[in-house]
Amino acid sequence: MSLRAMEEGDIPAVHALSKAEKWPHRVDDLAPMLALGHGIVAEMGGKIVGTTIWWPCGDKVATLGIVIVSRTHRGAGIGRIVMEAVLDAIGDRTILLNATDDGLPLYRKLGFQGVSEILQxxxxxxxxxxxxxxxxxxxxxxxxxxxxxxxxxxxxxxxxxxxxxxxxxxxxxxxxxxxxxxxxxxxxxxxxxxxxxxxxxxxxxxxxxxxxxxxxxxxxxxxxxxxxxxxxxxxxxxxxxxxxxxxxxxxxxxxxxxxxxxxxxxxxxxxxxxxxx
Structure with missing residues (x-):
């Protein structure tokens, strides 16, 4: 597995992973998100199997989202590897994210604390x-x-x-x-x-x-x-x-x-x- 920066040409593959999670994003939603932030992808065999994007909010805070691991590659630690890479990239900033139930255990292990909730x-x-x-x-x-x-x-x-x-x-x-x-x-x-x-x-x-x-x-x-x-x-x-x-x-x-x-x-x-x- 290798990690690299997410590029505009990766958006269709990111969209496919999002769609597999039954998330509602369109390609037209994801492309502007990447343009405003910084993405990381994990690749195996030439295929993207993990993603995340983060957005700076000044010098002291960042938000983080689009954290996805392909369903066929879960349980291999890819999510943690991608998250550790993005945490290194973000540095000393405070980080905010909205966690699904699936992501909660990993985020807690990485030092995140629940402070509120968002209701859809x-x-x-x-x-x-x-x-x-x-x-x-x-x-x-x-x-x-x-x-x-x-x-x-x-x-x-x-x-x-x-x-x-x-x-x-x-x-x-x-x-x-x-x-x-x-x-x-x-x-x-x-x-x-x-x-x-x-x-x-x-x-x-x-x-x-x-x-x-x-x-x-x-x-x-x-x-x-x-x-x-x-x-x-x-x-x-x-x-x-x-x-x-x-x-x-x-x-x-x-x-x-x-x-x-x-x-x-x-x-x-x-x-x-x-x-x-």
């Missing part, structure tokens, strides 16, 4: 009531001049410095913000992903305003498959279930090192994706 909700048949905002607040589309403020709002809510990711998302996603006399209180982005569409990230001061942001997107897209990956602290699960966006999965958010500290007045209610965090 999805559906296509839903009915959404209007969620009113406070006086002086309005929902409006994200404008060209909003990019820096939206990125700062999301960074403040998550503690993750990711200007390149936010710039890429704002180029391909549609977004709405809660505007109070020129002040941005919250934001929700909506984009093509996997089997349909995803709402995320969602950042807001409180669950009520988060519901208002989410309602805008799912209310105008009834009948289209839509997914959200909400934080365990969001208190949105029961509401989403009632709308018809039912919970279908759970992953554990794990950290190796000191967790990033949010600094802004808003909170994270839904993440970009389970891989990117």
């Amino acid at each position: 909700h999805q559906g296509a048949a839903f009915s959404v009531p209007i969620v009113p905002l406070e006086a002086g607040e309005r929902l409006r589309p994200v404008g060209l001049r909003d990019a820096d403020r939206v990125a700062a709002l999301v960074e403040g809510a998550t503690g993750l410095h990711r200007p390149a990711l936010m710039a890429a998302l704002l180029k391909k996603a549609r977004g709405v913000v809660i505007d109070r006399e020129g002040e941005l209180l919250g934001v929700a982005l909506f984009r093509r992903f996997g089997r349909g569409y995803v709402v995320g990230p969602v950042v807001a001061p409180d669950p009520h305003r988060a519901r208002a942001l989410i309602s805008h997107w799912v209310g105008s897209r009834a009948g289209k498959f839509t997914r959200l990956d909400i934080t365990g602290e969001s208190r949105l699960g029961e509401w989403l279930d009632e709308l018809g966006l039912v919970r279908v999965g759970r992953v554990v958010t794990m950290v190796k090192g000191e967790p990033p500290v949010p600094t802004g007045p808003a909170h994270s209610f839904a993440i970009v994706s389970q891989a990117l965090g």
